[in-house]
Amino acid sequence: MGGVAVRVEGLWKRFGEQVAVAGIDLELPAGRFIGLVGPNGAGKTTTLSMVTGLLRPDRGTVEVVGHDVWRDPAQVKARIGVLPEGLRLFERLSGRELLGYTGRLRGLPGAEVDKRATQLLDVLDLAGAQHKLVVDYSTGMRKKIGLAAALLHNPEVLFLDEPFEGVDPVSAQTIRGVLERYTASGATVVFSSHVMELVESLCDWVAVLAAGRIRAHGPLAEVRGDAPSLQRAFLELVGAHGRDAGHDLDWLGGGDR
Numbered sequence: 001m002g003g004v005a006v007r008v009e010g011l012w013k014r015f016g017e018q019v020a021v022a023g024i025d026l027e028l029p030a031g032r033f034i035g036l037v038g039p040n041g042a043g044k045t046t047t048l049s050m051v052t053g054l055l056r057p058d059r060g061t062v063e064v065v066g067h068d069v070w071r072d073p074a075q076v077k078a079r080i081g082v083l084p085e086g087l088r089l090f091e092r093l094s095g096r097e098l099l100g101y102t103g104r105l106r107g108l109p110g111a112e113v114d115k116r117a118t119q120l121l122d123v124l125d126l127a128g129a130q131h132k133l134v135v136d137y138s139t140g141m142r143k144k145i146g147l148a149a150a151l152l153h154n155p156e157v158l159f160l161d162e163p164f165e166g167v168d169p170v171s172a173q174t175i176r177g178v179l180e181r182y183t184a185s186g187a188t189v190v191f192s193s194h195v196m197e198l199v200e201s202l203c204d205w206v207a208v209l210a211a212g213r214i215r216a217h218g219p220l221a222e223v224r225g226d227a228p229s230l231q232r233a234f235l236e237l238v239g240a241h242g243r244d245a246g247h248d249l250d251w252l253g254g255g256d257r
């Protein structure tokens with residue numbers, strides 16, 4: 001595919017006294033599997049929410065596949081799929097009904113929605129639960145049906161906020177397979193995570209975020225540099241390397257109780 005999938009310039013967001021995103025400039029290449037990594041509270045969710053049109057920035061611009069997210073939201077939303085954090089779904093629909101409804105909202109013909117829904121439910125191992133209400137789905141099943149809904153219209157760019165959190169290894173493998181197939185066709189995946197091993201094994205491009213700023217970005221091998229793993233490079237970049245977590249907890253374990 002080539003080109004730029006997402007261009008972010010001067011992005012800022014403050015919640016009261018808390019600056020969550022402190023002036024981010026970033027270009028994410030199209031056709032790559034991109035990991036947005038950072039410690040808890042780094043600003044990953046806030047950044048992804050602003051990039052996908054869910055949260056208005058205080059300052060800065062975001063373009064997705066050449067369209068300004070805030071000036072041209074309909075163009076952008078037609079081209080992206082989003083699996084947000086704290087996934088809110090229509091709980092009283094079954095998995096299949098949810099996909100049917102999502103497909104119609106996306107303007108797809110009914111027969112096409114049915115065909116795609118059947119295939120996605122099958123590939124994501126949800127066919128047996130398709131008539132169960134979403135409210136009765138487990139965490140992993142919710143992530144999978146959310147992913148199916150995000151993929152249904154075959155978006156150019158897919159944004160996923162912590163897609164593997166709370167997901168067992170079997171479902172994680174299934175999700176991974178679907179995402180790998182999707183990027184192999186030239187589409188772009190941007191996902192946030194703090195699980196470095198996962199990012200290292202899946203992504204070919206990463207951006208490291210800490211305290212609302214980009215600390216490093218580029219091809220995985222470049223960001224990892226000479227470090228033995230992305231985890232070690234990450235700890236250096238966010239300034240946590242060698243921090244002694246047990247230092248002030250001398251009462252914990254052992255002796256006096």
Ligand SMILES: Nc1ncnc2c1ncn2[C@@H]1O[C@H](COP(=O)(O)OP(=O)(O)OP(=O)(O)O)[C@@H](O)[C@H]1O
Nearest residue numbers: 015018020038039040041042043044045046047194
């Ligand atoms: N709605 C809000 N109101 C107030 N503060 C917020 C709000 N949303 C985020 N923040 C603050 O902004 C900062 C960045 O939060 P954000 O959720 O973007 O981080 P994150 O990198 O996604 O973290 P995690 O990995 O823990 O989910 C944090 O300090 C958080 O407390």
